[in-house]
Amino acid sequence: MLLSIDFGSDQPIYTQIRNGIVTGIASGTLKDGDSLPSVRTLGAEIGVNLHTVNKAYQLLQSEGFIEIQRRRGTFIKAGNAAKNAAEFLKNCGDPLKTIVSEAVTRRVDRAVLHQMIDHMYDELEGNES
Amino acid sequence: MLLSIDFGSDQPIYTQIRNGIVTGIASGTLKDGDSLPSVRTLGAEIGVNLHTVNKAYQLLQSEGFIEIQRRRGTFIKAGNAAKNAAEFLKNCGDPLKTIVSEAVTRRVDRAVLHQMIDHMYDELEGNES
DNA sequence: CTATCTGTTATATACTATATATAACACAAG
DNA sequence: CTTGTGTTATATATAGTATATAACAGATAG
Numbered sequence: 075m076l077l078s079i080d081f082g083s084d085q086p087i088y089t090q091i092r093n094g095i096v097t098g099i100a101s102g103t104l105k106d107g108d109s110l111p112s113v114r115t116l117g118a119e120i121g122v123n124l125h126t127v128n129k130a131y132q133l134l135q136s137e138g139f140i141e142i143q144r145r146r147g148t149f150i151k152a153g154n155a156a157k158n159a160a161e162f163l164k165n166c167g168d169p170l171k172t173i174v175s176e177a178v179t180r181r182v183d184r185a186v187l188h189q190m191i192d193h194m195y196d197e198l199e200g201n202e203s
Numbered sequence: 204m205l206l207s208i209d210f211g212s213d214q215p216i217y218t219q220i221r222n223g224i225v226t227g228i229a230s231g232t233l234k235d236g237d238s239l240p241s242v243r244t245l246g247a248e249i250g251v252n253l254h255t256v257n258k259a260y261q262l263l264q265s266e267g268f269i270e271i272q273r274r275r276g277t278f279i280k281a282g283n284a285a286k287n288a289a290e291f292l293k294n295c296g297d298p299l300k301t302i303v304s305e306a307v308t309r310r311v312d313r314a315v316l317h318q319m320i321d322h323m324y325d326e327l328e329g330n331e332s
Numbered sequence: 333c334t335a336t337c338t339g340t341t342a343t344a345t346a347c348t349a350t351a352t353a354t355a356a357c358a359c360a361a362g
Numbered sequence: 363c364t365t366g367t368g369t370t371a372t373a374t375a376t377a378g379t380a381t382a383t384a385a386c387a388g389a390t391a392g
Contacts, residue, residue, distance in 0.1 A: 142368070147366095163319075242338085254382090275390085
């Protein structure tokens, strides 16, 4: 299944949905123009209210990942992906700083983080490590 | 000031306090054995309730960053820093995956993330870039 | 000894975020 | 006309966050 929800997580369900779809786009599982399940269908599949799915969809649309066409459906919009690269770089600074700060205190070498990132890139881009 | 709180942030105050102290340890501003302000003092300084500070301190102690000595004070405990490196690496995977996934969709090259991380390491370790 | 300061515990309150439930609406598509 | 979209509205419940106030117990300093 594309999305698996951890109901015991401290992460909100709508955030998990959002992240799952972003990862789907990154891995190529979801391609430009692909249609997403309706809020009711996806909600039923993963055992969640339609409003929770709708909240995730609204967030994804505001971030430019999908396009919601009223009374028609919801579609992947990976075309103008690079457009919001600048805003992403601005937003990812804080969480990255939090990770790096803890890494330094834990005596984790920067090379380890580099390797983790490379591995994630390779996995998403379909290259075996 | 060591800690600056953004009351408009979506990040909880106690998390901001936690992250600020971790960054302080990483940058060397807070050294092993240094004493932290009391929960009341720090609360008054940054305009926050003592329970909010206490929550951050409890979290930091559970993570091994500080040691709370009842009725004596609270102290930085950077000695066994590398001990919890394994757990850190396990925990940082998810947020890192979220960042990398979005980076891939935004067509942000891995080299950009590497550079950001290197810059943060250099800054924390006191090396000019 | 006394006063002060420490973290700690307890209780109460308020606000926000999250999530669900139910119903209805408007309109495109078959 | 029926079905299926996203959408809006309303209500409710729960949990997380934050504050407020008070008290406790013991280490420390005077």
